Each structure stands twice: as structure tokens, then as C-alpha cells.
Amino acid sequence: MNEANKKITINDIKAKKGKEKIVAITAYDALMAGIFDGEGDIILVGDSLKMSFGGENETLGATMEEMLYHTKAVCKGASKAFIIADMPFGSYSTKEMALKNALRFYKESKADAIKLEVGLDKAEIVRALCNEGIAVMAHIGLMPQYARFEGGFKVKGKIDSQIKTLLDTAVAMQESGAFGILCEGIKSEIAESITQRLSIPTIGIGAGVACDGQILVWSDVFGFFDAFKPKFVRRYCDGKKLLKEAIKSYARDIRNESFPSSQESY
Known part of the structure; x- marks a missing residue:
């Protein structure tokens, strides 16, 4: 198989540890997944869709049916990327529930992996x-599913007790069999310590450059969501402005009857 068309596997992701940075981005549909496919390594079908596209201020409302729908769509659009699906809030409270719902992702979609927001108490579920x-x-x-419990989105690793818990949790997840760790909203030096301590890769979002890879929400990185800009986001284009200009041109051409032309008509 041509390397450019090769499907990225879990072994490919793990092999990048300490050798090559892992590129990850979110997607929620076949169209965007197809555009991103082949440009990076991982596509995450995140429950962030509730905020990015559902107009919510948190991720808690995502359901299993929604996440399965979007995961299946992404899998249809991407043939190369390693696809990870988010387990939504309330879908993995016990080992039995977690297994039942995780198996649905594997049976009903072609997702390569799932992602869980975890503390030390979830080690046995991961195992x-x-x-x-x-x-x-x-x-x-920083775990968005805990935002209500913690009174907002809180950066972690600022105090000693948090630092120890983060390090202990990362090690426990590796020992439980996790193939990778997503570090969100963690002080850079702590994320670096976690990355150095583990033999599995880390993916950062708001956790500094030392992680083995980086991920951002696509509507943030390409400027479609501009209600606010998190500190950790770098915008690579002003997508909202470009699209607004395009829709204005489309509307203008319809109103002045320059669209459709004779070449665009049967």
C-alpha cells in the first residue's frame, strides 16, 4: 500500500513517542473529516460538538446516540486517520456501563479508540x-465534563496536591492499559514531567509544547468560532470572515440574477 494512503494504526501512534510530534484535530462529520484526513494523525470526535456546534456552554448534554451518529459520519469521511470517539458524560459511570457503551462504538462504527475523562477512581474501568x-x-x-462540579474550566497543576494527583493518575492509566494520555489545561512543566515519565504518548491542549502531540477544536483553529479565543488556540485562518464574504457574494448574485448563468442552467 502507498504510504500516503496507509491507515494509521494504534501502533503507529505509539511509535511516534519521542520521535515525531502527533497531529490531532476534532471533526464531527464526514465532510470535514475528509478534508482533514491525511493531513494529521488523529481525528477526535469530541463531545465538544455540544459547544462548538450545539450552542451550549458545556459538553454535558452529549448523548450516546449523538456521539455514535457523529462518529459513524467521521469514519465514513476519513480512511487514513486514527479515529477516537469521546465517551459522553454519564456513559461510563460503572465498569458494566462503560463496557456496554464502549462496545457500541466498536460494533456500530469503525472508531479505532475511545476517550474517557478520568481520575484515579476510573483506573479499574480503563483496565x-x-x-x-x-x-x-x-x-x-481540565476535564470539561466536570465543569459544573468544579465551578468552571480550571487549569490544573498549580498546587502540589494537584501535581501529585496528575502524575499518579497518568501512571495509573498507563498501568491500566491506556495507549495514550490527553493532557488538557495542565501547567506546561507538569505536562512535560508526565510526558517524560510515561512510555505512552501524550497529546496536549493548553498543556505546552513538550507533549508528544497537540490537538485543537477545528472551529477554533480555523476561526469559525469567535465568541472568545482561549489562550491556547492559534488561529490559522479567519474562516468565519471568508464564509461570510462568500455567502454575501452568493446572495448578491441571486438577487441581481447573475446566478445561474446560461452555462449553469439546463
Whole structure:
């Protein structure tokens, strides 16, 4: 198979540890997944869709049916990228529930892995999933599903007790079988310590350059969402402005009857 068309596997992701930075981005549909496919390594079908496209101020409302729908769509659009699906809030409270719902992602979509927001208390759940052959990425640090509980989105690693918990959790997840760790909203030096301590790759978002890879929400990085700009986001284009200009041109051409032309008509 041509390397350019090769499907990225879990072994490819793990092999990049300490050798090549891992490129990850979110997508929620086949169209965008197809555009991103082949340009990076990982596409995450994140429950961030509730905020980015659902107009919500948190991720808690995502359901299993929604996440399965969007995961299946992304899998249809991307043939090369390693696809990770978010387990939504309330879908992995117990080992039995986690296994039942994780198996749905594997049976009903072609997702390569799932992602869980975890603390030390979830180590046995991660172990149970991995023992059943389900690839797990563990999400530590700032966990959006805990935003109500914590009174907002809080950066982690500022105090000693948090630092110890983060390090202990990362190690516990590796020992439980997780193939990677997503570090969100963690002080850079702590994320670096985690990355150095682990043999599995780390993906950062708001966690500094030392992580083995980086991820951003696509509507943030390409300027379609501009209600606010998180500190950790770099915008690579002003997508909203470009699209607004395009729709204005489209509307103008319809109103002045320059569209459709004779060449665009049967």
C-alpha cells in the first residue's frame, strides 16, 4: 500500500513517542473529516460538538446516540486517520456501563479508540475496557465534563496536591492499559514531567509544547468560532470572515440574477 494512503494504526501512534510530534484535530462529520484526513494523525470526535456546534456552554448534554451518529459520519469521511470517539458524560459511570457503551462504538462504527475523562477512581474501568480489547485514551487535567462540579474550566497543576494527583493518575492509566494520555489545561512543566515519565504518548491542549502531540477544536483553529479565543488556540485562518464574504457574494448574485448563468442552467 502507498504510504500516503496507509491507515494509521494504534501502533503507529505509539511509535511516534519521542520521535515525531502527533497531529490531532476534532471533526464531527464526514465532510470535514475528509478534508482533514491525511493531513494529521488523529481525528477526535469530541463531545465538544455540544459547544462548538450545539450552542451550549458545556459538553454535558452529549448523548450516546449523538456521539455514535457523529462518529459513524467521521469514519465514513476519513480512511487514513486514527479515529477516537469521546465517551459522553454519564456513559461510563460503572465498569458494566462503560463496557456496554464502549462496545457500541466498536460494533456500530469503525472508531479505532475511545476517550474517557478520568481520575484515579476510573483506573479499574480503563483496565476493564482494555482487557476486552478496546483501545482507551485517558483524558486528565481540565476535564470539561466536570465543569459544573468544579465551578468552571480550571487549569490544573498549580498546587502540589494537584501535581501529585496528575502524575499518579497518568501512571495509573498507563498501568491500566491506556495507549495514550490527553493532557488538557495542565501547567506546561507538569505536562512535560508526565510526558517524560510515561512510555505512552501524550497529546496536549493548553498543556505546552513538550507533549508528544497537540490537538485543537477545528472551529477554533480555523476561526469559525469567535465568541472568545482561549489562550491556547492559534488561529490559522479567519474562516468565519471568508464564509461570510462568500455567502454575501452568493446572495448578491441571486438577487441581481447573475446566478445561474446560461452555462449553469439546463
